[in-house]
Amino acid sequence: MGSIQIAKDVITLTGSAAIVSEFFSYAANSILYQRGIYPSDSFGATKKYGLTMLTTNDTKVKEYLTAITSQLAEWLEKGKLQRIVLVIMSNATSEVMERWNFTIHTDKDVVEKGGSREKSDKEIMREIQAIMRQITSSVTYLPCLDEPCTFDVLAYTDNDLSVPFNWAESEARLINNPQVVKLHSFDTKIHKVDALVSYKQEDDDE
Template sequence: MHQQRTRVIDKNKGHTVVKCIENRRYVQVWIHQVLYHRGLYPKDVFELRKQYNVPVHMSIHPEVCQYIKHFVDTLQPVLEKNQCQLVSLVILSNTTQQPLERYVLAFDHQQQQQQQQQQQEEGDLYHDFRACLLKLNALPCFLSPPVLDCTFTLGVELNDSDDLPFLHNTEQVWIPGNVDQTTNATTWTQFVPIKTMHISPFKINMYVMEAKGKGKQIERH
């Protein structure tokens, strides 16, 4: 007589994983949108598409797409274990490597226990991301003009933990970030809130920070 094994499925865990995957997808679109609106690459290397029923501009440059995809893929285990404090895109001067603008998605885990008990519908998630993309399309209204001849870097700030999955993963190489590009740097003067989303198990705050020396960089160009 064969013993039948029953597999127990943790619905809450599955629900969280699905949302982490969706968060990862949104982060990818978010990066492309910032690169387009701040003029990091010529307009003709972007293709107009629709995400969350919003027109978005996605880069079609193979190396740029691969870099962004690789970065976003590495976020998956970090998001699943609630170890991601924030994701940032920092725009730097190509000449001086001085940080000029910092775009942030900050994940607030303090309300995690309360929000895990609230099942958010997929439709709500869709509309939250849609509203954020519409805000991103209005970026030029919130910020001073972008500086020419710039580059960018992507980064992650982590919660303190002894169980970081990528530390033992030789396929993923993580490099310590520049202190001048982090939250604690003193180079940031202007804080521009964009949107707050409540997506269990996170509250996600999207905002932009502008650096002290950005005005001087604009004058030089």
């Protein structure tokens, strides 16, 4: 009898960059929906990663995320992207309420010498599913955002990279003494993404 083997898929640098940048787009949409940054009726359901994902129908938000996704893919291919952070802030005060942090570890050998890696697409999808499910369940432990909020995306890149004209230098927008919840990670064998969310602790009642 022959042994059963899991089919391995060839992952190229371009393919890996596409997987990670697309993941961020869907993760961002899910965060914006789950955290109520925009009205729930401005999102539509679509199938992705074997799950029902919600994505924005707002044209401006869509265009903004599409432009970000495209730029992230370019940086990922160059091996220059270290971290992506989605920051949720108070509309009124700009105080940072949450930071959704995605740290990227890149196989520099593939960037510098070319080549590819092998990993099952299904395995990558299962790992991404686990993160998406954690984002959905985040409403069970994150404090309610009881005021209108907005969001921004920060990208941490290597220092030798010039800032594109449609991006601007920004401060880190940190939270003092945050609570931190580590999320699952996923790995294409070229890019590994570690995820966590940090958030502002609720004030104790006097």
